[in-house]
Amino acid sequence: MTEVRVLTPTGMLGAGFPPETVTRGLELGADVIAVDGGSTDSGPYYLGSGTAKTAAGAVAQDLLLLLRAAATAGIPLIIGSCGTSGTDSGVDWVAGLVRGILAEEGLDLRVATIYSEQRAADLPLDRIQPLAPASELDAATLHSCTHIVGMMGHEPIVAALEAGADVVLAGRATDTAVAAAFPLMKRLPAGPVWHAAKIVECGGQCTTNPRAGGVLATIDTDGFTIEPLDPDNSCTPVSVAAHMLYETVNPFSMREPAGTIVVSEATYEALDERRVRVEGSRFEPAAQHTIKLEGARISGYETMSFTAIRDPHILGQIDTWAALLRKMIGEWVARTLGLGDGDYEIDLRLYGYDAVLDGIEPDRRPPKEVGAMLLVRAADQPTATAVAKVANPLMLHLPTPDMNYLPSLAFATSPAETERGPAYEFVLNHAVDVDSPTALFRIHLPEATDA
Structure with missing residues (x-):
């Protein structure tokens, strides 16, 4: 043709x-x-x-x-x-x-x-090279993948x-x-x-x-x-x-x-x-x-909680409120669950303020309303949910340090905690000869x- x-x-x-x-x-x-x-x-x-x-x-x-x-x-x-x-x-x-x-x-x-789809045991490590910015591949990482595909x-x-x-x-x-x-x-x-x-x-x-x-x-x-x-x-x-x-x-x-x-x-x-x-x-x-390899593995289990903030006093110092929330979650979880920083992770995202750009957000003016999303990740689902439940009263009533009353914030769902199940991460960005x-x-x- x-x-x-x-x-x-x-x-x-x-x-x-x-x-x-x-x-x-x-x-x-x-x-x-x-x-x-x-x-x-x-x-x-x-x-x-x-x-x-x-x-x-x-x-x-x-x-x-x-x-x-x-x-x-x-x-x-x-x-x-x-x-x-x-x-x-x-x-x-x-x-x-x-x-x-x-x-x-x-x-x-x-x-x-x-x-x-590829079996980890069938892939020759000595013929696999990383693609930037990935690092050299080891057998443990390869075998940790739940699924591997060749492109x-x-x-x-x-x-x-x-x-x-x-x-x-x-x-x-x-x-x-x-x-x-x-x-x-x-x-x-x-x-x-x-x-x-x-x-x-x-x-x-x-x-x-x-x-x-x-x-x-x-x-x-x-x-x-x-x-x-x-x-x-x-x-x-x-x-x-x-x-x-x-x-x-x-x-x-x-x-x-x-x-x-x-x-x-x-x-x-x-x-x-x-x-x-x-x-x-x-x-x-x-x-x-060469054939590019893509692989993903379970990185933990996640529970999500989401609350809405419209209180202008909190919104006027939202950074202070967010820092206090992170600090108090750590203290309350340590006291009630006996867990340390290495036992779980939290990710607090302030939608309507800086959830997209985070620290490089150029406009730091007080927002009119904010949706505060808390993602908790742990090695198992019960632990992630337990941490989110400990955070529940804080996400509902946490005041800023200078407030003499407890505000009432607005959870988006009831129950406030949503179990997201396993979370995954890409770990293969490599090519095999x-x-x-x-x-x-x-x-x-x-x-x-x-x-």
Whole structure:
């Protein structure tokens, strides 16, 4: 093929998109539908727990439209990082939704699944290097992870497509690999392919109205052209070029498992009011193929309490009140529970004052109201909750040192303490050297929908 049209309907499966934009993409001759199904943006919980961020109903709604489109046009549908974090359970979850829809709709599409979860015992420590700012990896950290995934490039997806898959459901994958796989399989140049894949990864994010739906990238031997799927939306040279700033360390280059996208000499030209032409991108193959590893582990158990403050006297010296609250929680917990600082942690966030910027908040004027959120973390849930309960009277009635009465603050919920369960932290930001791009991934080749 001398050109491939990649339809990306949305930045993440389950986020929704106008159905008519996908119809428009098919009318424009889309050759493949590619959509990302996950992210680490929402923190380590989803990887650590192996659960999805998105609602099953929202994912199913998107899948229904995309499976119908793929079947109508006779083109592949590729979904990466299934179930938010790309764990095996995430792939199985999306696969179950897909198979249910295929059966209900009577669609005859062959589904391949690719699993990216890793066993700590199978990973060679001597071939794993840290990615900044991570430190060297030790066996204890590796084995402490509840889930580990390897971030695949395009190669496992291509293997599934070449085996006859109509639908590819991949575990953790680079956002770009999902869109790059089909055009690379069709032997288009890697430079334009990878750059186009980076630009379309978030759907309409590279347009002037990201809420209007996704985009279509037409990739050829010299470059690519990108246009919105909504006729009233636009791409501009600035909106397209700016997406290289998104989630990258360097806006002119980005590492993939197989090499590096380089766009320092790329040009962006407006073909008209809606479309942008990009040329001059290149891809530099790496001497060593690497797979990024992501892992999360339980860091403790959390209990949350939230109270609201409207008393102007307290708000006039909110820093003093917060410092006193922290001090008295420590004293009361030591006296009543016999716990020291090393037995638990508290995090007090003053929403409406400095909860977002904390110490670098430039505006220190007294706020009109504050929501004080107390997060307690301990090695077990009962301890975290016990600390939060000890703090309860303080969060309800604590005065400032110069007040001669007890104020009444407002808890947001009853009971005031909400047990959040296990809290997780990312502990793997490393890359492992591999001899084969597909070695770490288990590819389950297509099965007919009537099997």
